[in-house]
Amino acid sequence: MTDRLPHKLRSDALDNRERILDAARALFAAEGVHVPMRTIARRAGVGPATLYRRFPTKQALVTAAFEEEMRACRAIVEEGCADPDPWRGFCLVIEKLCELHARNRGFTDAFMSARPDAVDFAAAREHALSSIADLARRAKDAGRLRPDFVPDDLILMLMAHRGIRAASAAAQVAASRRFAALAIQAFRASPDHTPLPPLRSAVPAPARRPEIA
Known part of the structure; x- marks a missing residue:
């Protein structure tokens, strides 16, 4: 016993x-x-x-x-950096990071946190941003990424992405994919007119008012 x-x-x-x-x-x-x-x-x-x-x-x-999400974030950055085409790798990082953040608002909060006690998360975030900055430099050298891109633009993009609100998880992800496509087009060194991903309604349909007899 x-x-x-x-x-x-x-x-x-x-x-x-x-x-x-x-x-x-x-x-x-x-x-x-x-x-x-x-x-x-x-x-x-x-x-x-x-x-x-x-x-x-x-x-x-x-x-x-968020240990699992942080591992996923690291894997996304590593996959993008390993791509022999730096622009394709950069686009992959943007797309997959947006989808990861779209599925978990709390992870976005934690990733963006600037609190001094967030030591573990801050170190992982800085490593990810440093790797992406190196990838961006190579994409610039290839003439695909606009020359005035700076790493803080990625933070700005994620801050804007955090504001996405949708009526369902599927609509949230669809909105995130369209947002990522818009961001990628903005980051390109030359204009691109590739069609954007479809967008489900991001807000619930308004309730119909009852008819007055």
Whole structure:
């Protein structure tokens, strides 16, 4: 009986951690990273003390919740940088980063965070931006990327992208793809008239007013 008790405690602790992370990911994705810790604890079905025992700070929870997205972000940048055609690689990074951010508002908040305690995320973000800046330099040298592009333009693009709101997840992604296509056309060194991706309605259809007899 006593031999099984520590194992059960460890199992319960792991269950609590996963419940907290699942709740945090769902709330961050829908509302951003500013959701209160007490709201996350309530969603996970644990007390605040249990939450803080597993994750002493909000940033620790944010970092753990978005480890998978950060790995995906790194893989996207690496894939783009590995493309022998730097402009094609640059376009791939824009398209895939926009889609990644479109699916998770909380990840956008975390990626864009300038908080001094966001050490883990800040280092990963700076590495990604540095790699993209090198890719952009090569795309400029190839004559495909406009010469006045600067890395801060990517931050500006993501800030604007964060404002996309749609009636459904599918519409959100469709809007994101069109936004990425518009951004790519703006970044090109020469005009491009490639048709834009189709756009689903980004807002719910207005409710019909009842007819007055």
